[in-house]
Amino acid sequence: xxxxxxxxxxxxxxxxxxxxxxxxxxxxxxxxxxxxxxxxxxxxxxxxxxxxxxxxxxxxxxxxxxxxxxxxxxxxxxxxxxxxxxxxxxxxxxxxxxxxxxxxxxxxxxxxxxxxxxxxxxxxxxxxxxxxxxxxxxxxxxxxxxxxxxxxxxxxxxxxxxxxxxxxxxxxxxxxxxxxxxxxxxxxxxxxxxxxxxxxxxxxxxxxxxxxxxxxxxxxxxxxxxxxxxxxxxxxxxxxxxxxxxxxxxxxxxxxxxxxxxxxxxxxxxxxxxxxxxxxxxxxxxxxxxxxxxxxxxxxxxxxxxxxxxxxxxxxxxxxxxxxxxxx
Amino acid sequence: xxxxxxxxxxxxxxxxxxxxxxxxxxxxxxxxxxxxxxxxxxxxxxxxxxxxxxxxxxxxxxxxxxxxxxxxxxxxxxxxxxxxxxxxxxxxxxxxxxxxxxxxxxxxxxxxxxxxxxxxxxxxxxxxxxxxxxxxxxxxxxxxxxxxxxxxxxxxxxxxxxxxxxxxxxxxxxxxxxxxxxxxxxxxxxxxxxxxxxxxxxxxxxxxxxxxxxxxxxxxxxxxxxxxxxxxxxxxxxxxxxxxxxxxxxxxxxxxxxxxxxxxxxxxxxxxxxxxxxxxxxxxxxxxxxxxxxxxxxxxxxxxxxxxxxxxxxxxxxxxxxxxxxxx
Numbered sequence: 001x002x003x004x005x006x007x008x009x010x011x012x013x014x015x016x017x018x019x020x021x022x023x024x025x026x027x028x029x030x031x032x033x034x035x036x037x038x039x040x041x042x043x044x045x046x047x048x049x050x051x052x053x054x055x056x057x058x059x060x061x062x063x064x065x066x067x068x069x070x071x072x073x074x075x076x077x078x079x080x081x082x083x084x085x086x087x088x089x090x091x092x093x094x095x096x097x098x099x100x101x102x103x104x105x106x107x108x109x110x111x112x113x114x115x116x117x118x119x120x121x122x123x124x125x126x127x128x129x130x131x132x133x134x135x136x137x138x139x140x141x142x143x144x145x146x147x148x149x150x151x152x153x154x155x156x157x158x159x160x161x162x163x164x165x166x167x168x169x170x171x172x173x174x175x176x177x178x179x180x181x182x183x184x185x186x187x188x189x190x191x192x193x194x195x196x197x198x199x200x201x202x203x204x205x206x207x208x209x210x211x212x213x214x215x216x217x218x219x220x221x222x223x224x225x226x227x228x229x230x231x232x233x234x235x236x237x238x239x240x241x242x243x244x245x246x247x248x249x250x251x252x253x254x255x256x257x258x259x260x261x262x263x264x265x266x267x268x269x270x271x272x273x274x275x276x277x278x279x280x281x282x283x284x285x286x287x288x289x290x291x292x293x294x295x296x297x298x299x300x301x302x303x304x305x306x307x308x309x310x311x312x313x314x315x316x317x318x319x320x321x322x323x324x325x326x327x328x
Numbered sequence: 329x330x331x332x333x334x335x336x337x338x339x340x341x342x343x344x345x346x347x348x349x350x351x352x353x354x355x356x357x358x359x360x361x362x363x364x365x366x367x368x369x370x371x372x373x374x375x376x377x378x379x380x381x382x383x384x385x386x387x388x389x390x391x392x393x394x395x396x397x398x399x400x401x402x403x404x405x406x407x408x409x410x411x412x413x414x415x416x417x418x419x420x421x422x423x424x425x426x427x428x429x430x431x432x433x434x435x436x437x438x439x440x441x442x443x444x445x446x447x448x449x450x451x452x453x454x455x456x457x458x459x460x461x462x463x464x465x466x467x468x469x470x471x472x473x474x475x476x477x478x479x480x481x482x483x484x485x486x487x488x489x490x491x492x493x494x495x496x497x498x499x500x501x502x503x504x505x506x507x508x509x510x511x512x513x514x515x516x517x518x519x520x521x522x523x524x525x526x527x528x529x530x531x532x533x534x535x536x537x538x539x540x541x542x543x544x545x546x547x548x549x550x551x552x553x554x555x556x557x558x559x560x561x562x563x564x565x566x567x568x569x570x571x572x573x574x575x576x577x578x579x580x581x582x583x584x585x586x587x588x589x590x591x592x593x594x595x596x597x598x599x600x601x602x603x604x605x606x607x608x609x610x611x612x613x614x615x616x617x618x619x620x621x622x623x624x625x626x627x628x629x630x631x632x633x634x635x636x637x638x639x640x641x642x643x644x645x646x647x648x649x650x651x652x653x654x655x656x
Contacts, residue, residue: 038370039367042366046425049422050422101431
């Protein structure tokens, strides 16, 4: 059984890398940029390259699903790069291949706002995938970079699922029917993604949880069970959205980047602008066992638990990160 | 027997790619930039990525020596990227690994002028490898990017050979004793490079040839024989410096980049500022057979001819392009 988390954005440190090992985490999809330019993104990749050298006993750069097996054999965690926004490709489609070569495996087509490619979930209007968006979806399909629609608007997400020739993802969100957050996904959106063979990662970010920081592990796992019943258990995994050790200035950067001189509270509010506290049963990379036990408690069998904890993501990674197979 | 040319800078086209196939050229080290910034260099890599897609039946991106075998099996030419100047890494040592990941395998530490790393062969003073130069040599050694000193000054070249823990190269130049051009290399320089296990590629650029455009294939091959006798045949190959189909504006860019608002004629002159005509026996990628025959005529046996035409570069590529082996 693999243990894979398909989204984290921690304030990375040796301490967190050690916690990943103690927590038995085989692979993590890490957000390396939110709103950065190409050149700033390269600097972030360089920062990771230095960490891969310095902490080579704890982490390694993951490029393929097989790298997760290498990481397990050598007692390390494989780190897969992703973007929450297409800003790193600027207006240059060739940068998709350049960034894939540098190891990037996930890119969100929009983050809350309208992008050059798609609409974000905070816009009033969603005109769907743009002209450039259609081209970039084709290029991402060609090289093996996964389309992530976590922060995109509904129509854009459904169109992306239809336009993409390969399965797409919502790496971190929950069903809207369980908790009616703006970022959680309505039935027709989840259906579009999973019908196309895509994957969704359940989020542990309190704003995405019923009862927020007070959400119980039982409630979370029952939500997983209901989603599995509705869409098929094989389409789900975890995408915790864990932002461990981050100062509140970071959630401000996520929300406002450089697109406004004002302030946008996103899922927070003027009264509570910072990161909300994590539920007690999922505060760090040490806590995946609580979810694993909770999934068994709501009735999943051991193969289903294994799928949800990482095996489903492993299969998806194996199908998604290379060029399209001949005859595909 | 491999046929490998360790430097060309053509005005690339389908016609030249076809000529490479007709000429039986298995691999070419191509200069992708002279004086470009990092971002401009990425755009050049993107241009090649498009050619690799468009002309996938003729060329492929070479990253390892084994890729040359794949190219032969699939009737293509493997293209290896190199820089004539360290300008693409700007003042950022992390860009060495970034560019290696993007496929770059050779970098000159200086081009005619002083760089951040080393001195060029046109400077009056050569203070040797700089502080940053020492750091970058270590980083190039670590990731497997080859140090090329073709356009560097003597002291800098000798120091680079001493400082580098892996063999270095002069990809394109000839012995100064044969033709006293500023760019050709004196005995102590060739000795420093070859004693360290390094390689030198013989140039077919007329300014580097005795009698320039009128140089005979016999004279060229006798020069090769004399160098092989002096330094050992295993240290040599070809680095033709072929600049096929280039307009004269390109030789101006090579010489002046953006470092002067004036004009520098380099190896040319006000009376002859452009590219000199190639010798009749080496005008294109179709003509390597003339050199192969000429090498046999001056007395090399078939294994030596094979070594000079490509097998020596193949061995060097196999040892040079990856991270240092454990225990190396």
